[in-house]
Amino acid sequence: MYVDMNREYLKDINTTEDVKIPEDPLERVIGHEDVMPMIKIAAKQRRHLLLVGPPGIGKSLLAQAISFHLPEPSEEITVVHNPERPERPFVEVKSRKEIEDEILEIERAEGELIDPHSVPEAVAERLGFKCIHCGEYSSAYNSICPKCGGDKFSHIKARRKHIGDLLGMFEMSSGSLSVPQKRVTTTRIMDGVEEVVIYERVGGDSIKVLDQRALEKRRQMVEEKPRNVIVPLERKTFIQATGASETELLGDVRHDPYGGHPDLGSQPYERVVPGAIHEAHEGVLFIDEIVHIAGLQRFIFTAMQDKTFPIVGRNPQSAGSSVKVDEVPCDFIFVGACNIADLQYILPPLRSRVQGEGYELLLNTTMPDTDENRAKIAQFVAQEIELDGKIPHARAAAVELLIEEARRRARAVDDMDDALTLRLRDLGGVVRMAGDLAVMDGSEYIETKHMEVAIRKAVSIEDQILRRYKSYEKALEKDLSSSQRMSHQSYNSENIDRSYM
Known part of the structure; x- marks a missing residue:
């Protein structure tokens, strides 16, 4: 126990x-029980934090703990092709309910599941459900009929021409005819019009029927909006951007050697890459030792203030430099961390934003x-x-x-x-x-x-040095090789101030 x-x-x-x-x-x-109430408030009320203290006292663990208490993301961010101005793709934000409804619509467009007894007999045979000897139905994974003991697929090849003439089939898959096919495509007459219909084996006991309307609907849904999901619905709520580069933090547009040529290259919307600030949308963006990205602090401040930030091509020599996606959502909880000595290097507007919409916490060391x-x-x-x-x-x-x-x-x-x-x-x-x-x-x-x-x-190596040499200066002196010592002494002698002579 x-x-x-x-x-x-x-x-x-x-x-x-x-x-x-x-x-x-x-x-x-x-x-850190004394600051824990503020940490819990930050998670519940979505407040920013600045955690101050030396390395190794649990700052990153506190930031991760906040993300654990956040609700699961409710929005998906997609970049959509703009046919009129491909270099200015649209941003589309969908809620969880909209995505679930769309999935249901796609599933409906993909057809319905039916029993093997409901399809034409020849189709049932080709998919492996019906025995060609006795007509008994069984699992498609049973090559031997449980009723008559015959090989269900032994005569498929011999009957291929007869079945093809009867149903007007053509095969969608290749391979040996001694095993059941996964998919059969044929035609049927509906309301006096001949249409294509696909019968597909799903699992071992069901068949999915894709009629022409379902296939056209699915194709229409895909072709309607060419898009690139840059922040999926199912994602982490904790993003660590410690030491991130400008591209990693703010996003970018990949280079295309063909310059986005419609026939040879890739479209701009396909090449958009999100930054950490976008991936942290609805979650936590954690940056330890924030002074190490001093030049990027102003962008973090802007993103915190506007809750959106554009994605642009950041290399002026790249074809992506002409691409810009405006108002990409980035509504995150910012958790920054540093030690006391580095407080002076944090951008004042960034600290002001944290103070106005969150808390600055000095963590314990004992x-x-x-x-x-x-x-x-x-x-x-x-x-x-x-x-x-x-x-x-x-x-x-x-x-x-x-x-x-x-x-x-x-x-x-x-x-x-x-x-x-x-x-x-x-x-x-x-x-x-x-x-x-x-x-x-x-x-x-x-x-x-x-x-x-x-x-x-x-x-630490510093403690090991002190134990062995008693002082850092003695360690440095003894650690030099003879040639290094001579060079060091020569340098010192050359730099002696002889003005008194």
């Missing part, structure tokens, strides 16, 4: 295998060292093990060692006593190293010996 660490303590588990991992991503977030929060660390370890998928679960004693390390790091990094660090990405690295050591040992669980080694070894 799984233990809910929201209600129980570390003493209640033997291994992290006993820990219940919450289904709700918000309940998987560790140590949490109090309590029994409840120790249990949360155990939950974190269980989550990391499940996420990794390649390492075994940990003994409770091994988790206790990690908790002690979390206390030490809170004191060393954040100068906080009686606290546990929330720089959990670093702790996750310790868990994975301990798990790898357990795997190499052939151990069923992560034991204390594995965790002890991982705590010593899973440290």
Whole structure:
């Protein structure tokens, strides 16, 4: 039986295998209970967020958790061919109900399902339902008739000319006649007019009939509006655009070497590619380290303000540069993240938009060292093990060692006593190293010996340098080769200020 660490303590588990991992991503977030009400409001009221804090404290997890609480998308965005001005395709937005109604209309246009007994006998034989020896009907997948024991298809080839003369058939598929055909096309007289009709085997027991009206309706629906679905109805509600390029963020129009020639090339509407801001429509657009895309912040601000953003060809040397699709919807929840030092580099209008339509939240780097929060660390370890998928679960004693390390790091990094660090990405690295050591040992669980080694070894390169050389300057001096040292000394001597001589 799984233990809910929201209600129980570390003493209640033997291994992290006993820990219940919450289904709700918000309940998987560790140590940010004080901002959780604002996070839930952001999801319910569709508010923008700016999350501030150092790397590895759960900013991306919070953004993903918001998307988990959003309703499923209700709109599909399509780019439609404009016959009068192909370089200015139309945008079509369809609701879920409109799409479902259209699917039903297409299905109706594709014909109706009927029983094999309702089609002409020769058609039933060709599709494999009727035995040519005794006339018994059975599944098309039974080559041997269950009544007479004869091969249902042995005489099809011999009777081919006779059946063709009788029904005026022509084959739509090729292959051996020793197996049933999937589709038979023939003609029939309706209201004194001869028309084409297709009988198609669907599954093992039904036949779909496509008459001429159904075929013409289907063709008409396809030819009416040549289109390109750029944001489908069924899609993710969390789009991460960290470090995205201009094209990835804002969309583009692919190049066509034939310049959109109607016979040789592809039409402009077919080459439109959505950006992350469009794919995040009705969902969450998450950008971590937002200062790294400083030049694109103004476009994000515009998209947030207008809730639409055009897609244009961004390469002036491309045939797509003449194509523009106006007012493509992009109504998203923006979640940006950065550290304290980078706040000054965020575009003021963008911050103003977040402040006016959302919240700026400074996240914790530590949490109090309590029994409840120790249990949360155990939950974190269980989550990391499940996420990794390649390492075994940990003994409770091994988790206790990690908790002690979390206390030490809170004191060393954040100068906080009686606290546990929330720089959990670093702790996750310790868990994975301990798990790898357990795997190499052939151990069923992560034991204390594995965790002890991982705590010593899973440290940043800066800490390793300090442990070995005591200071970064000494490390740099000793790490230089003899030739590098000579070059370094020569450079220094050449740059000595001799003005006093």
